Amino acid sequence: MAAPFDPPTNFETKPHVPPWVPPPATKEPLDWAHLRTIELSLLDSPDPAVVQKLVETAKAAIKEDGFLYLTDYGVSLEQLHRQFSIAQYLHRNISETDKDRLHWNPESGIYSGYKPGFGWRNKNGAVDGILHFNFYKDDFASLDRVPTCIHPFMDEITSFTTYLTESVNRRLLALLSRVLELPDDYLWDNVQSHGPPIAEGYLRHALYLPMLEETKQLGKGLRMHGHCDFGTTTMLFSVPISSLQIWGTDSKWHSVKYNPGALVINIGETLELVSGGHFKATRHRVVAPPEDQMNDERLSIVIFNSSIGELRMEPAYESPLIQREGCIESQGAYKEFKLIRDQGVPVPTNRQWREAHIADSTHPTEAKQHETVVVNGIKMNKKNYLGVNILLPA
Numbered sequence: 001m002a003a004p005f006d007p008p009t010n011f012e013t014k015p016h017v018p019p020w021v022p023p024p025a026t027k028e029p030l031d032w033a034h035l036r037t038i039e040l041s042l043l044d045s046p047d048p049a050v051v052q053k054l055v056e057t058a059k060a061a062i063k064e065d066g067f068l069y070l071t072d073y074g075v076s077l078e079q080l081h082r083q084f085s086i087a088q089y090l091h092r093n094i095s096e097t098d099k100d101r102l103h104w105n106p107e108s109g110i111y112s113g114y115k116p117g118f119g120w121r122n123k124n125g126a127v128d129g130i131l132h133f134n135f136y137k138d139d140f141a142s143l144d145r146v147p148t149c150i151h152p153f154m155d156e157i158t159s160f161t162t163y164l165t166e167s168v169n170r171r172l173l174a175l176l177s178r179v180l181e182l183p184d185d186y187l188w189d190n191v192q193s194h195g196p197p198i199a200e201g202y203l204r205h206a207l208y209l210p211m212l213e214e215t216k217q218l219g220k221g222l223r224m225h226g227h228c229d230f231g232t233t234t235m236l237f238s239v240p241i242s243s244l245q246i247w248g249t250d251s252k253w254h255s256v257k258y259n260p261g262a263l264v265i266n267i268g269e270t271l272e273l274v275s276g277g278h279f280k281a282t283r284h285r286v287v288a289p290p291e292d293q294m295n296d297e298r299l300s301i302v303i304f305n306s307s308i309g310e311l312r313m314e315p316a317y318e319s320p321l322i323q324r325e326g327c328i329e330s331q332g333a334y335k336e337f338k339l340i341r342d343q344g345v346p347v348p349t350n351r352q353w354r355e356a357h358i359a360d361s362t363h364p365t366e367a368k369q370h371e372t373v374v375v376n377g378i379k380m381n382k383k384n385y386l387g388v389n390i391l392l393p394a
């Protein structure tokens, strides 16, 4: 049985952190995505039939949706809300000096540090109202690299992140390894980068401020372009503000419903590649919330789990599933990487791949946008990183 999260509780020795109060969920009838739910504790069930059913649900979810809800993973709602309170505290209390001192530089291929609400470049662009603090392993290693106001809480942030990566993600990867009919630690040992608390990935405390009219006009209501994440798994803690949308097999955007306490898991491109296209890195985007949430702040905590940077991803040919059914070449990064491989050209390493994405990220408010093409009546952004083509719904 996996141990539950057991964070430091020395609150009385620390500054008071006002509790985060989740804003009400929307009452509007949005076009919801119907995501499957994986109750992670069931992986420890002594009944093999229960575990088998869990593997089958996971298989359907990652083949068809690329997204799933993860529940009962070992963190209580109260513990989770404490982390949201700390993230809110960070954004309310970070000093102007720290914003300058810790200013991010995405052109370096790493998001580490403070993102002010002005676009996705080092130099400020138009107002987008999206604030981040991104914690990479070096930021966890040195107090100098995080805002002074959260120094007293780094023990809690670190233990939370470590639990999510070393316990929750490891168990999730065990489940996904089973879908590939491989040993439990296959993806953990061979693909996932290691080292607590965050390995080669990062933790994000994000605050989306209500959108200004000017931002809405410039970005046509989009807050983040349609994209796939490049890592292994992304762990988005479900939030009440309904801005996240995923691209369905019906070629339409569907909103992800608030599921208090659940993790919204999304499969990154590395897992699409290693699974020979059996797992789907699903396109998703962030849009203006519905009318009844237009004036609310959207606080979000995300853990981006990352693959081993030096690896050039190949399908796991030893997987009985891949041996039996072959690879699935219909779409996405898997298909594009295969085209490169077939020409005898080495595919990018995981580090090259992720750094190229980050260095080139743009916000919908920016004047410089990617080339767009229309495919089957659908407008797509077209990019090319390191010789690999990418086509994503805009």
Ligand SMILES: O=C(O)CCC(=O)C(=O)O
Residues within 6 Å of the ligand: 206, 224, 229, 236, 244, 284, 285, 286, 300
């Ligand atoms: O804020 C969200 O819900 C999603 C963010 C996201 O997709 C990303 O940063 O990759």
Ligand SMILES: [Fe+2]
Residues within 6 Å of the ligand: 227, 228, 229, 234, 284
């Ligand atoms: Fe994403």
